[in-house]
Amino acid sequence: MREFLEGSRAVAEAVKLCKPGVISAYPITPQTHIVEELAQMVANGELNAQFVNVESEHSAASVVLGAVATGVRAFTATSSQGLIYMAEVLFNIAGLRLPLVLTCANRALSAPINIWNDQQDSISLRDAGWIQLYAENNQEVVDLHIMGYRLSEDKSIMLPVMVCMDGFILTHGMESVDIPEQDKVDKFLPPYQPLYKLDPAEPLTMGMLADPDYYMETRFAIQETFKDVLKLIPKINEEFRGQFGRDYKDGLVEEYYTKGAEKVIVAMGSVCGTIKEVVDELRAKGKKVGLLKIISYRPFPYTKVYEALKDVPRVAVLDKAVSLGAYAPLAVEIKAAFSGKKKSPKVISSFVAGLGGRDITLESIKEIFKKMTQKEVNLEFIDLKPELLKEEYGE
């Protein structure tokens, strides 16, 4: 059913359709609306779940860990400092091979404290063993949650999924969203059937000490599984298309006018909507420009990226995050996709924008397209305010 909803409400509706038995969360802006909506659904008896209000994000992640280990589908959501505070548990969940879906309402990291959007929080957890999917709009947010559980709980995968949605821009944005029907979701997402669980009828030990004779294979196994994730995401998307009618192609990347393009921007999340608008405008003027939207950041679809960009002369990567002291995180992956390959864009430039909620406007995107010359630009910050930097250094 198509409804005009706040993004957080849309997440809650999607999660409700997935029927988690345990929800646990701790408040943090801009995630709060999601769990408030779910708490109300539980309070109203619309959702049969145990809602556990905890004393920290560390415990929220631990509670859902315990619930999934006991064989019950679970959900949590967080943001920024909360995600970082959960970090220890998130690595643990992946290592234990427990399936889960977590919503990350992307927000900047402190200090300085800033509640607004960028993607430094989830990006900094890219090595945690979680599948990370980035949504452009709230319809994708809804669909990624439903597909996320399917993916996570697949017996060949058994890895947690983080659905990343830009804080405020999506969580608090009102959009028209199609909320699927329950019976269709039930067909697409059957009840969770654990491979293993804590059960006195069949006792087992989970979370054992693995010494140097055993540890390395656990990491190798996850690395191998991520290859399977790259194969499964397109299959799940195909099935999703059949069931719900929405087409995300392979579900790993979205190519927007990349064929025959001379300039393509690569980006993730809600900024892709802004880029599409600029692409439309420039295309109308005859400019051969396009967008490559990365949906799956972990696993990273290197082959898809290579195929999409190998004949594009100029590429710019827009990061809404930084890896302080190194190249920007998404730019690194894009460059790596062409390492040792026959074909490659002549120029792969890297731009950082939108940190701490600074608006990325149509003009910001146009400026990036303008700067996509033959000269490679590396780590250029868009929309910086020079006057603030002067003040900072007392010049």
Added chain:
Amino acid sequence: MENKTLFKAGHTACAGCGQVIAARLVIDAAGSNTIVVNNTGCLEVLSTRYPESAWSVPWIHSLFENAAAVASGVEAALIYLGKKEAINVIAQGGDGGTADIGLQALSGMLERGHDILYVCYDNEAYENTGIQRSGLTPYATNTTTTPPGTKSIGNIRPKKPLPEIVLAHGIPYVATASVAFVQDVQRKVEKAISIKGPKYIQIHVPCPLGWRHEPNFTVEVAKLAVETGLYPIIEYENGALISRRQFTPKPVEEYLKVQGRFKHLLSNPEALKEIQRIADNNIQKYGLKVGS
């Protein structure tokens, strides 16, 4: 003798480890319909080194400080499945994982009212990482991070009053126990799991390695801790003290002199006086002297 325990031999505990004796007593008292969530620590390391496990019940270890929170999730899942009435949930850890790094998760579990028994095995230091001081290390103890020296007596703080902190949460059952008194440990576990809601038992478990006593003296050392008044054995139900182990008090030197961790105190009358004062205070506070 037929081996009916749910905690099997073959683990890698040190000789004379008090914690494994207590852990076996706890799980055997709780029975096979129990799920155990274990903090990181000695017990976890010595009992579940892949590919071997000492546990015959479902058991999970996640992290150092989150057993109480993971157990909360296990309990919530059992409620969702309609199985909580039939299955006990035990969260357990050492003194560091309980009193220090895990205190927040424990407090959350207690405050939320989960039907879980939390067991703290108190060996009074981070023994697993090499005998560092914890919040439950006694006054003046020599640990690797509180070594005595010309300017220090050892650990400068008394034990954190964890049973009282737990009790202040208003939970239905709080008890301390000692591995020296086996039936008492098991009676308290059985009683605790018969009560709905959060329960807490703190068991004093000597560590021959960290306390530097002979491995065959584990029970004797634990007994001396109780009978000098340094480890009060108390039991609270719904906030009221319902039992305490009474004894004819012995001087604290009798407990201190059998352990290397207190050796530096024996020639220090001031320190001995202070420790005797702590013991006397316990004896008076809880009425531990026979006939009191």
